[in-house]
Amino acid sequence: MSLDHATIRRIASLARIRVEEHEVENLCQELNGILGWIEQLNEVDVTGVEPLTGAANMAMAMRADIVTDGGYPEKILANAPERIGDFFAVPKVVE
Amino acid sequence: MSLTDLTIARARDGLRAKEFSAVDLTMAHLHAIEALNPRLNAFITVSHARAVDQARAADAALAAGGQRALTGIPLAIKDLFCTEGVRTTAGSKILGPFVPPYESTVTANLLRDGAVFLGKANLDEFAMGSSNMTSAYGPVENPWKRKQDDTAVLVPGGSSGGSAAAVSARLAMGATGTDTGGSIRQPASFCGLVGVKPTYGRCSRWGVVAFASSLDHPGPFARTVRDSAILLGSMAGHDPKDSTSANIAVPDFEAACARGVKGLRIGVPKEYRSEGMPAEIDALWQQGLDWLRAAGAEIVDVSLPHTKHGLATYYIVAPAEASSNLARYDGVRFGAREGGEDLRDLYERTRAEGFGPEVRRRILIGTYVLSAGYYDAYYLKAQKIRALILKDFTDAFAGVDALLTPTTPSAAFAQGENMDDPIKMYLNDLFTVPANLAGVPAASVPVGLDANGLPLGLQVIGKPFDEETVFAVSAALEQAAGFSALPAIRAGG
Numbered sequence: 001m002s003l004d005h006a007t008i009r010r011i012a013s014l015a016r017i018r019v020e021e022h023e024v025e026n027l028c029q030e031l032n033g034i035l036g037w038i039e040q041l042n043e044v045d046v047t048g049v050e051p052l053t054g055a056a057n058m059a060m061a062m063r064a065d066i067v068t069d070g071g072y073p074e075k076i077l078a079n080a081p082e083r084i085g086d087f088f089a090v091p092k093v094v095e
Numbered sequence: 096m097s098l099t100d101l102t103i104a105r106a107r108d109g110l111r112a113k114e115f116s117a118v119d120l121t122m123a124h125l126h127a128i129e130a131l132n133p134r135l136n137a138f139i140t141v142s143h144a145r146a147v148d149q150a151r152a153a154d155a156a157l158a159a160g161g162q163r164a165l166t167g168i169p170l171a172i173k174d175l176f177c178t179e180g181v182r183t184t185a186g187s188k189i190l191g192p193f194v195p196p197y198e199s200t201v202t203a204n205l206l207r208d209g210a211v212f213l214g215k216a217n218l219d220e221f222a223m224g225s226s227n228m229t230s231a232y233g234p235v236e237n238p239w240k241r242k243q244d245d246t247a248v249l250v251p252g253g254s255s256g257g258s259a260a261a262v263s264a265r266l267a268m269g270a271t272g273t274d275t276g277g278s279i280r281q282p283a284s285f286c287g288l289v290g291v292k293p294t295y296g297r298c299s300r301w302g303v304v305a306f307a308s309s310l311d312h313p314g315p316f317a318r319t320v321r322d323s324a325i326l327l328g329s330m331a332g333h334d335p336k337d338s339t340s341a342n343i344a345v346p347d348f349e350a351a352c353a354r355g356v357k358g359l360r361i362g363v364p365k366e367y368r369s370e371g372m373p374a375e376i377d378a379l380w381q382q383g384l385d386w387l388r389a390a391g392a393e394i395v396d397v398s399l400p401h402t403k404h405g406l407a408t409y410y411i412v413a414p415a416e417a418s419s420n421l422a423r424y425d426g427v428r429f430g431a432r433e434g435g436e437d438l439r440d441l442y443e444r445t446r447a448e449g450f451g452p453e454v455r456r457r458i459l460i461g462t463y464v465l466s467a468g469y470y471d472a473y474y475l476k477a478q479k480i481r482a483l484i485l486k487d488f489t490d491a492f493a494g495v496d497a498l499l500t501p502t503t504p505s506a507a508f509a510q511g512e513n514m515d516d517p518i519k520m521y522l523n524d525l526f527t528v529p530a531n532l533a534g535v536p537a538a539s540v541p542v543g544l545d546a547n548g549l550p551l552g553l554q555v556i557g558k559p560f561d562e563e564t565v566f567a568v569s570a571a572l573e574q575a576a577g578f579s580a581l582p583a584i585r586a587g588g
Contacts, residue, residue: 015418016422017447033517034460034518044401046479052479061338063338081432091435093437
């Protein structure tokens with residue numbers, strides 16, 4: 001499976017990272033190099049193997065569904081690049 | 096002996112006996128940082144005033160007889176741990192302006208035990224790298240020098256390169272790191288230190304900037320095995336805020352260092368003997384096995400058949416998780432923002448401007464392997480191979496108590512080397528990645544020097560939640576090796 005320029009543009013768009021036209025060819029080569037190296041996994045037979053999702057097959061802990069934190073908008077907004085009142089501000093989305 | 100040369104264990108006794116004050120100890124390290132950090136670049140942020148306040152509080156606690164495990168001990172904190180009121184960058188431009196309004200659980204545990212934080216240590220951007228060369232805040236210089244060529248500037252390893260350089264050069268007595276594929280053990284090996292990646296779930300990940308959540312492990316750096324055990328004892332413990340944190344009591348790691356290895360069965364995985372392994376690393380490995388045998392351990396050959404597929408598996412799983420974790424950096428709620436014509440343009444420009452090339456590469460790979468049509472071929476397949484790698488360890492540990500391997504395929508390399516091809520850099524983690532995929536504890540212990548006079552480490556891998564045996568074996572190696580070489584660049588050196 002080899003990536004072409006259109007696929008690079010598509011995954012960059014999915015990842016919301018702007019890629020300039022002159023960067024596409026270089027990225028294409030780098031990512032194909034890595035994916036080509038990963039192809040070695042094709043030689044492993046995984047028939048009947050259950051996937052492992054975490055570092056260990058541990059049961060997830062349950063917790064009470066109650067509010068334990070919050071109520072300090074100033075702390076939350078202190079790092080906002082832009083705010084209006086108690087809201088995060090972004091460019092206009094709806095006309 | 097200068098205060099910056101003391102071990103944590105020795106400083107603890109000295110503070111208790113009032114041989115020196117916590118302020119003396121902290122000032123000695125702050126002076127060392129002032130003198131050497133402009134060259135080494137081990138710290139991104141030095142929190143001078145805060146450290147002095149914490150040292151004064153430690154002296155007050157000592158005067159009142161309230162000494163805890165780390166009262167007055169000055170540490171470096173990898174700049175991936177959120178520290179309340181102290182800028183936390185993750186080595187990235189995108190978090191350049193970020194000042195966390197909360198404290199990570201691991202650093203809160205260290206503060207609870209009286210530690211002093213000197214500042215935030217440099218690292219590869221978002222912990223993605225093996226050389227500290229991807230940091231947006233510049234590379235870190237390894238305090239060790241090649242003896243034939245002292246002009247070459249070597250890397251400290253990565254991603255926890257600043258932590259390792261700081262402890263090695265005596266700018267801090269110990270440090271926190273994180274290890275996703277080798278990011279504690281590889282820099283520990285490159286800088287002549289002890290580095291410990293505990294069992295997954297032993298140290299909370301809450302408040303640690305996430306790279307790959309199922310692989311990220313916080314852990315300590317120190318100059319002795321005992322010091323690393325003291326640090327891990329404070330860092331570890333159950334945390335309800337991390338759903339993968341283990342609700343298992345923290346044993347006395349320091350006491351485990353004195354257990355010895357008599358009667359232990361130590362496995363030698365044959366798959367770690369790779370074709371291109373330098374002869375001196377192989378010789379050191381044999382030497383390590385001889386030391387353990389002489390100390391009463393039995394050496395047993397074992398097989399971990401899927402070892403060679405660990406790295407490629409890792410380079411699917413880790414980027415996949417990273418692409419998801421790093422989606423939060425969008426220029427809206429915190430961090431840097433690049434203006435755009437509309438919201439989407441703002442996201443895309445913010446992320447293009449804020450992430451460096453390696454981070455961008457990994458996000459794109461991760462996005463691809465998770466995208467429709469490719470998920471089964473890459474991500475699901477990798478998760479299945481990960482299950483086989485865990486089974487390899489489970490099978491091996493049915494017959495042995497611990498494994499001994501080299502930590503890295505080479506000693507520290509120079510800045511600029513291994514940069515032409517991403518895969519060359521990835522190969523540094525060949526021996527360390529399997530323990531992350533399986534979640535088992537592992538430590539790197541300095542045991543010797545290569546022909547260039549650079550440190551080399553051996554890796555001890557243990558059973559899940561049996562760090563005590565890892566410490567026992569590591570301490571036995573440390574004692575037999577008597578590693579006493581010092582880096583060329585160090586405080587008081």
